[in-house]
Structures are given as structure tokens and as C-alpha cells.
Amino acid sequence: MSINATLIGQMITFALLVWFTMKFVWPPLMQAMEERQKKIADGLAAADKGKHEMELAEKRATALLRQAKEQAADIVSLAQKRAGELVEESKQTAKQEGDRMIVAAKAEIDREIQNTREGLRQQVATLAVTAAEQILQREVDQNRHREILDEFGKQLGQV
């Protein structure tokens, strides 16, 4: 029961125990715990950040989608407008072309008429000369009467 030298032994044991704990037990355990704490905190922060970023990306995607839709609608309406214009344009062109063709045809016809008239006039002139020859029963100097014949021909042309 009495206090004796065991006390000294116990104190030495205790001191060694504390020294060892201080040196080799406490720091590594504490460090590991702190590191884990930091890791968890980092992980949570990263998760938060990821969530935030996902929200942002979602928002961006929605915006992009809406923009794309708008663009598509724009393009479609533009195309419709353009198609209308094209139709209108081709109508115009066709009409112009038709008009042009009509004009050309008319010109052709006019020319044809002119030619025909010319031909007829010549023939009539020839016929008239032949007829005059036959009527006069005489040699007619064609060169001497050219003037009269031309006059005649002109009068025929005016018909």
C-alpha cells in the first residue's frame, strides 16, 4: 500500500508511453484524419462545382436549342419567301419570254408578208409586161419603158 520505488518505475513507464505516443502515434493518425477531412471537403466542393456547371451547361444547351429553333424557323420562312419570289420571278420571265416570242413571231409574219408582197409585185409586174407585150403585139424595148414599168410597179406596191 505504501508509496515506494515502484512510483519511479511507473513515472518512467508513463513518460516513455507519452513520448512514444507524441512521436509515433498521434501525428500520423492526426495527419491522415486531416487529409481525409480535406479530401472530403474537396470532394464536396467539386461535387457542388460540378452540379453548378451542369446547371450552367443545361441552361446553355436550352438557350442554344431555342436559338437553333429560331434560326430554323427563320430559314424556313426565308426559304418560303424566296420560293415565292422565285415563282413570281419565273412567272415574270415566262411572260416576258412569251411576249418576246410573240413579238418575234409578229415580226416574222410581217417580214413574210413583205416578202410575199414583193414577190407578188414582181410577178404582177412581169405578168403586166407579158400582158402588155401580148396586147401590143409588138416588140417593146424593155429598157426604154423601164421607167413606166417601175412607176407601175410602185403603184402596185401601194396596193
Next chain:
Amino acid sequence: MATEAHETGGATGYIVHHLTPLSVGEGFWTFHLDTLFFSAFLGFVFLIVFRMAALRVVTGVPGTLQNFAEMLVEFVDGQVKDAFHGKSAVIAPLSLSIFVWIWLMNFMDLIPVDLFPLIATSFGLEYLRVVPSTDLNATFGMSIAVFFLILFYSIKVKGPIGFAREMLLSPFGKWMIPFNLLLKLVEEFARPVSLALRLFGNMYAGELIFILIALLPWFIQPVLSFPWAVFHILIITLQAFIFMVLTIVYLSLAHEDH
């Protein structure tokens, strides 16, 4: 065993036998071999287990051993952080050593009182007291070490002059210096004494009751010793906890000016 003890020396003989340490030497230079051996052995167990945990430490998912060690470390660290607001590399590991070591020494109380003495007798050792914390030398060994730490930190933090001033001038000012000193000395010395005696008293009484229960007829023993053992699980933890917390509090007081 109880009947055997009755034959040899009666109930008193049995109790005295169980409370007598295995000792060598004379007078002051007596060594309680059982106390020294078991406390050193238990300290060794504590160091081995915690050193293993510290060596295999991982920052990822901890294993069972590491979990256990970390739980204790965190618990002790929480206690230290609650009471002690300075920075010290000593106090937290010291508290962990105190808590686990005292707990292990107290735990020896729960081993059947006759088991180790019986084994020892077969090796020719007449006496064996297995609970180191029922030895005043063990409890005073710790409390005096703590006392020295308190003195050391008091002087280190406050300086020799500040420490002397606190010893002489508080609580009643400079006209009551002798009285102040007397009060302060009582206060300082009451700490290690109360620390050691509280632990010793609790463990000694607990062990004594186990021994008394062991004296009863065998069919009554379980009825009494089982509840007492269950209750004792609380006691040993509580005593280790009290010793640790008071150590932290005393050391934090040593770090603060009053």
C-alpha cells in the same frame, strides 16, 4: 478458490492475499513487480496497437483498426479542443496515452480475480495483483508526472516572475503573501493527490468488491458479479475519462493567466 482460501487463512486471509503485491526490495526501494509488469505490458499493448494503426494509416477508406484508433484520437482531440485553447503538441497525445493506458489498467479489474493469481501460483509466485491502478504508485506515478507538466507549463507560459507573482499575490493581494502562498500550495498539491486518489480509490474499491463476491458461495457469485462487472465497464471508462479531462483542464489552466 474461495473455499481453499477459507481453509488457509479465512476470508481476511483471502482478501489480504489478493491485495498484496508481488514485491522485491526493502523499505522505499521496494518494487511492485506485478504493477510494473502489467502496466508496462498494457502500455506496450497500447503502443503496438496504435503504432500499427499509425503505420497502416490511409487517407482513403480506413480499416477496422484505423477506424478504432481514429475514433479514440478524434474523441480525445475533441476533448482537448473543448478545454484547451492554446497550441500544444504535447497535451493531446498525453491525453490519449492517459486515457487508453488507464482504461487498459482498469480493464484488468474485469478479469476474474482468481485467474492470474492461480496461474502465478503454478509458477511459484506467491502474490499477484493484476490491476495496476489499484496500486497507489501507479496512480501517483501518472498524477505526479502531470503535476510536473503543470509546473513546467505554468513557468514556461507565465515566466518565472509571472509564476511567482501568481503564487504570492493571488487571490488576496500583497498584504497576505504567506496566506496566499499557503492557499496556492494547497491548490497545486491537491491536484495530483486528488487525481491519484480518485482513480486509486475507485479501482481499489471495485476490486475489493469483486474479491468479496468471490468469497460468496458459487451459485450467488454470478448474480452479483455480473451486474457489478457490467457496472464496472462504465466505472473504468469513466475513471479513465475523468483523469484525462482533469489533466487537460489543469494543463489549460497552467496556460492561462488568472
